[in-house]
Amino acid sequence: MRLSGLLRFLALIFAVVSTWLFIREYINFNIKTLRLPRWIGSAHKNSSQLVKTKCGLSKSCPDNFFAFKIVSGAANVVGPTMCFEDQMIMSPVKNNVGRGLNIVLVDGTKGAVLTQKSFDMYSGDASLLEKFLKEISGDMLVLVASYDDPGTKMTEEIRKLFSTLGSAHAEQLGFRDSWVFLGAQNLQSKSPFEQFLKNNPETNKYDGWPELLELEGCVPRKV
Structure with a gap:
């Protein structure tokens, strides 16, 4: 019983850590995704400022x-x-x-x-x-x-x-x-x-x- 309880505890810890890592990566990905259009807009703005002779x-x-x-x-x-x-x-x-x-x-x-x-x-x-x-x-x-x-x-x-x-x-x-x-x-x-x-x-x-x-x-x- 003690061994099986220890295994269940370790499995729970593993699941919690894996879930936390997944959530962190997901949030970072979405932040980058949300910032991408702003970056594109900034690049477009800079290119539009080029002087046409x-x-x-x-x-x-x-x-x-x-x-x-x-x-x-x-x-x-x-x-x-x-x-x-x-x-x-x-x-x-x-x-x-x-x-x-x-x-x-x-x-x-x-x-x-x-x-x-x-x-x-x-x-x-x-x-x-x-x-x-x-x-x-x-x-x-x-x-x-x-x-x-x-x-x-x-x-x-x-x-x-x-x-x-x-x-x-x-x-x-x-x-x-x-x-x-x-x-x-x-x-x-x-x-x-x-x-x-x-x-x-x-x-x-x-x-x-x-x-x-x-x-x-x-x-x-x-x-």
């Missing part, structure tokens, strides 16, 4: 500056894109780009888009481009992106007109070169917003074309 720039532009991003075409397959103040002006998705030179004119004071045009240098658009460039006034910003071949039939007059807008590379632009540029009239020096890549079979990324170029930045508002 205009045109997807790496950083926001200061006051009195316009944000822009220009991407040249990739070979003769993917057309260029041009974004200004978070407005996608030209892109393959909008189906408003063409081979040659794609140009956007923007009001340099208000930031409003004035016009957008594509000039195919193969089909005799050189004369149209020359007339277009001569009509650019001093309060305009000029955004340019190449696609396929921007320079085969470019005249010396067109090269000079781009140079007066601040381009340092228009004079040497040639067959299937990549070029992105933002300029304006009456600059005291060459524009800091320009990239140029020569068509070179030894360094071309694509078969017959150099790689695409990306240009982004903050251009000061004209006052």
Whole structure:
């Protein structure tokens, strides 16, 4: 009797301890479960605080500056894109780009888009481009992106007109070169917003074309 009583007592102690351990783990699990949504909500709140920049720039532009991003075409397959103040002006998705030179004119004071045009240098658009460039006034910003071949039939007059807008590379632009540029009239020096890549079979990324170029930045508002 004494042995059986001792065994029953030990069994009771074991049951009590096991029950207590189970209850403790259950309570801890439920506390963690209840706290999980709060943690998720906190993470969502932190992610929502991330600053969205205009045109997807790496950083926001200061006051009195316009944000822009220009991407040249990739070979003769993917057309260029041009974004200004978070407005996608030209892109393959909008189906408003063409081979040659794609140009956007923007009001340099208000930031409003004035016009957008594509000039195919193969089909005799050189004369149209020359007339277009001569009509650019001093309060305009000029955004340019190449696609396929921007320079085969470019005249010396067109090269000079781009140079007066601040381009340092228009004079040497040639067959299937990549070029992105933002300029304006009456600059005291060459524009800091320009990239140029020569068509070179030894360094071309694509078969017959150099790689695409990306240009982004903050251009000061004209006052």
